[in-house]
Amino acid sequence: MHTQTPLNIPLLNVKNVSWGIGNKTILKKINLKITTGKFVGLIGPNGAGKSSLLRCLYRFNKPSDGVVEFNNTDIWQLKSDEYAKKVAVVLQETPSQFNLSVFDVIALGLTPHKSLFSSVTNIDKQKITQAINTVGLADHSGQSFESLSGGEKQRALIARAIVQQPQLLIMDEPTSHLDVKYQIQVMELAKSLGVTVFASFHDLNLASAMCDELVVIKNGEITHTGTPSEVLTENMLGDVFGVCAQVNNHPQISKSGNSIPHITYFYGYE
Numbered sequence: 001m002h003t004q005t006p007l008n009i010p011l012l013n014v015k016n017v018s019w020g021i022g023n024k025t026i027l028k029k030i031n032l033k034i035t036t037g038k039f040v041g042l043i044g045p046n047g048a049g050k051s052s053l054l055r056c057l058y059r060f061n062k063p064s065d066g067v068v069e070f071n072n073t074d075i076w077q078l079k080s081d082e083y084a085k086k087v088a089v090v091l092q093e094t095p096s097q098f099n100l101s102v103f104d105v106i107a108l109g110l111t112p113h114k115s116l117f118s119s120v121t122n123i124d125k126q127k128i129t130q131a132i133n134t135v136g137l138a139d140h141s142g143q144s145f146e147s148l149s150g151g152e153k154q155r156a157l158i159a160r161a162i163v164q165q166p167q168l169l170i171m172d173e174p175t176s177h178l179d180v181k182y183q184i185q186v187m188e189l190a191k192s193l194g195v196t197v198f199a200s201f202h203d204l205n206l207a208s209a210m211c212d213e214l215v216v217i218k219n220g221e222i223t224h225t226g227t228p229s230e231v232l233t234e235n236m237l238g239d240v241f242g243v244c245a246q247v248n249n250h251p252q253i254s255k256s257g258n259s260i261p262h263i264t265y266f267y268g269y270e
């Protein structure tokens with residue numbers, strides 16, 4: 001994976017970004033920096049603006065105000081294939097891939113790197129096979145993508161992102177429909193790639209265990225940023241999510257030696 005950004009320059013720099021539909025402002029003056037190599041989680045209640053913000057970062061939404069810089073360049077100044085080489089996206093809803101095989105769907109990750117009508121070379125095939133092995137889908141390579149289980153589909157889409165060789169991987173709730181084992185597996189797989197990741201989460205304990213940093217958004221505004229220990233406080237959970245909870249340390253510590261906050265929710269409170 002490429003990590004060419006000098007460490008003192010944020011890979012992604014969101015400056016005063018606002019975005020809305022019609023007269024409704026949905027994102028309000030968002031400021032955010034994502035540093036190379038970090039795994040950053042975006043959390044917030046339903047309708048807070050997580051998907052809207054991520055869409056501004058992968059150029060689906062154009063901000064009405066402010067700028068999103070990638071490596072110091074406004075992303076809207078880059079050609080779309082140039083940006084697609086640098087940023088891969090894994091979404092929650094897997095778009096229908098017609099009758100493509102797993103291999104073919106993963107091969108689509110090469111598209112931004114290839115010219116029109118150029119064929120798949122042996123080196124390309126090796127890259128695809130390597131990515132299929134990395135996500136543990138070697139036995140499913142010839143199977144149709146649509147027939148994969150939800151967790152296998154998400155792993156195939158991560159393999160597509162691996163083939164794309166991005167500097168940044170954006171994931172919008174990629175584990176929402178998965179059982180607990182696949183939730184952990186898909187996120188650990190993304191983490192193992194060593195690429196900068198910005199991912200939205202609904203499971204706050206999973207976000208706590210996976211992320212170096214968390215960003216909290218509510219009503220289109222960023223309310224908290226910091227390490228999971230700094231962000232996941234009982235006050236924040238009450239103020240932002242409206243839940244009554246206790247935060248303790250998880251029995252495990254993170255690979256970097258930090259404690260992992262673990263939330264226990266209380267029921268029956270208004």
Ligand SMILES: Nc1ncnc2c1ncn2[C@@H]1O[C@H](COP(=O)(O)OP(=O)(O)OP(=O)(O)O)[C@@H](O)[C@H]1O
Pocket residue numbers: 021026044045046047048049050051052053
């Ligand atoms: N294209 C659109 N047209 C109208 N309203 C929109 C559009 N996109 C987003 N919104 C509104 O903006 C708000 C934020 O939506 P968004 O999907 O970004 O929230 P979210 O934090 O991802 O929510 P969830 O956790 O429920 O997925 C919501 O009120 C949503 O209805």
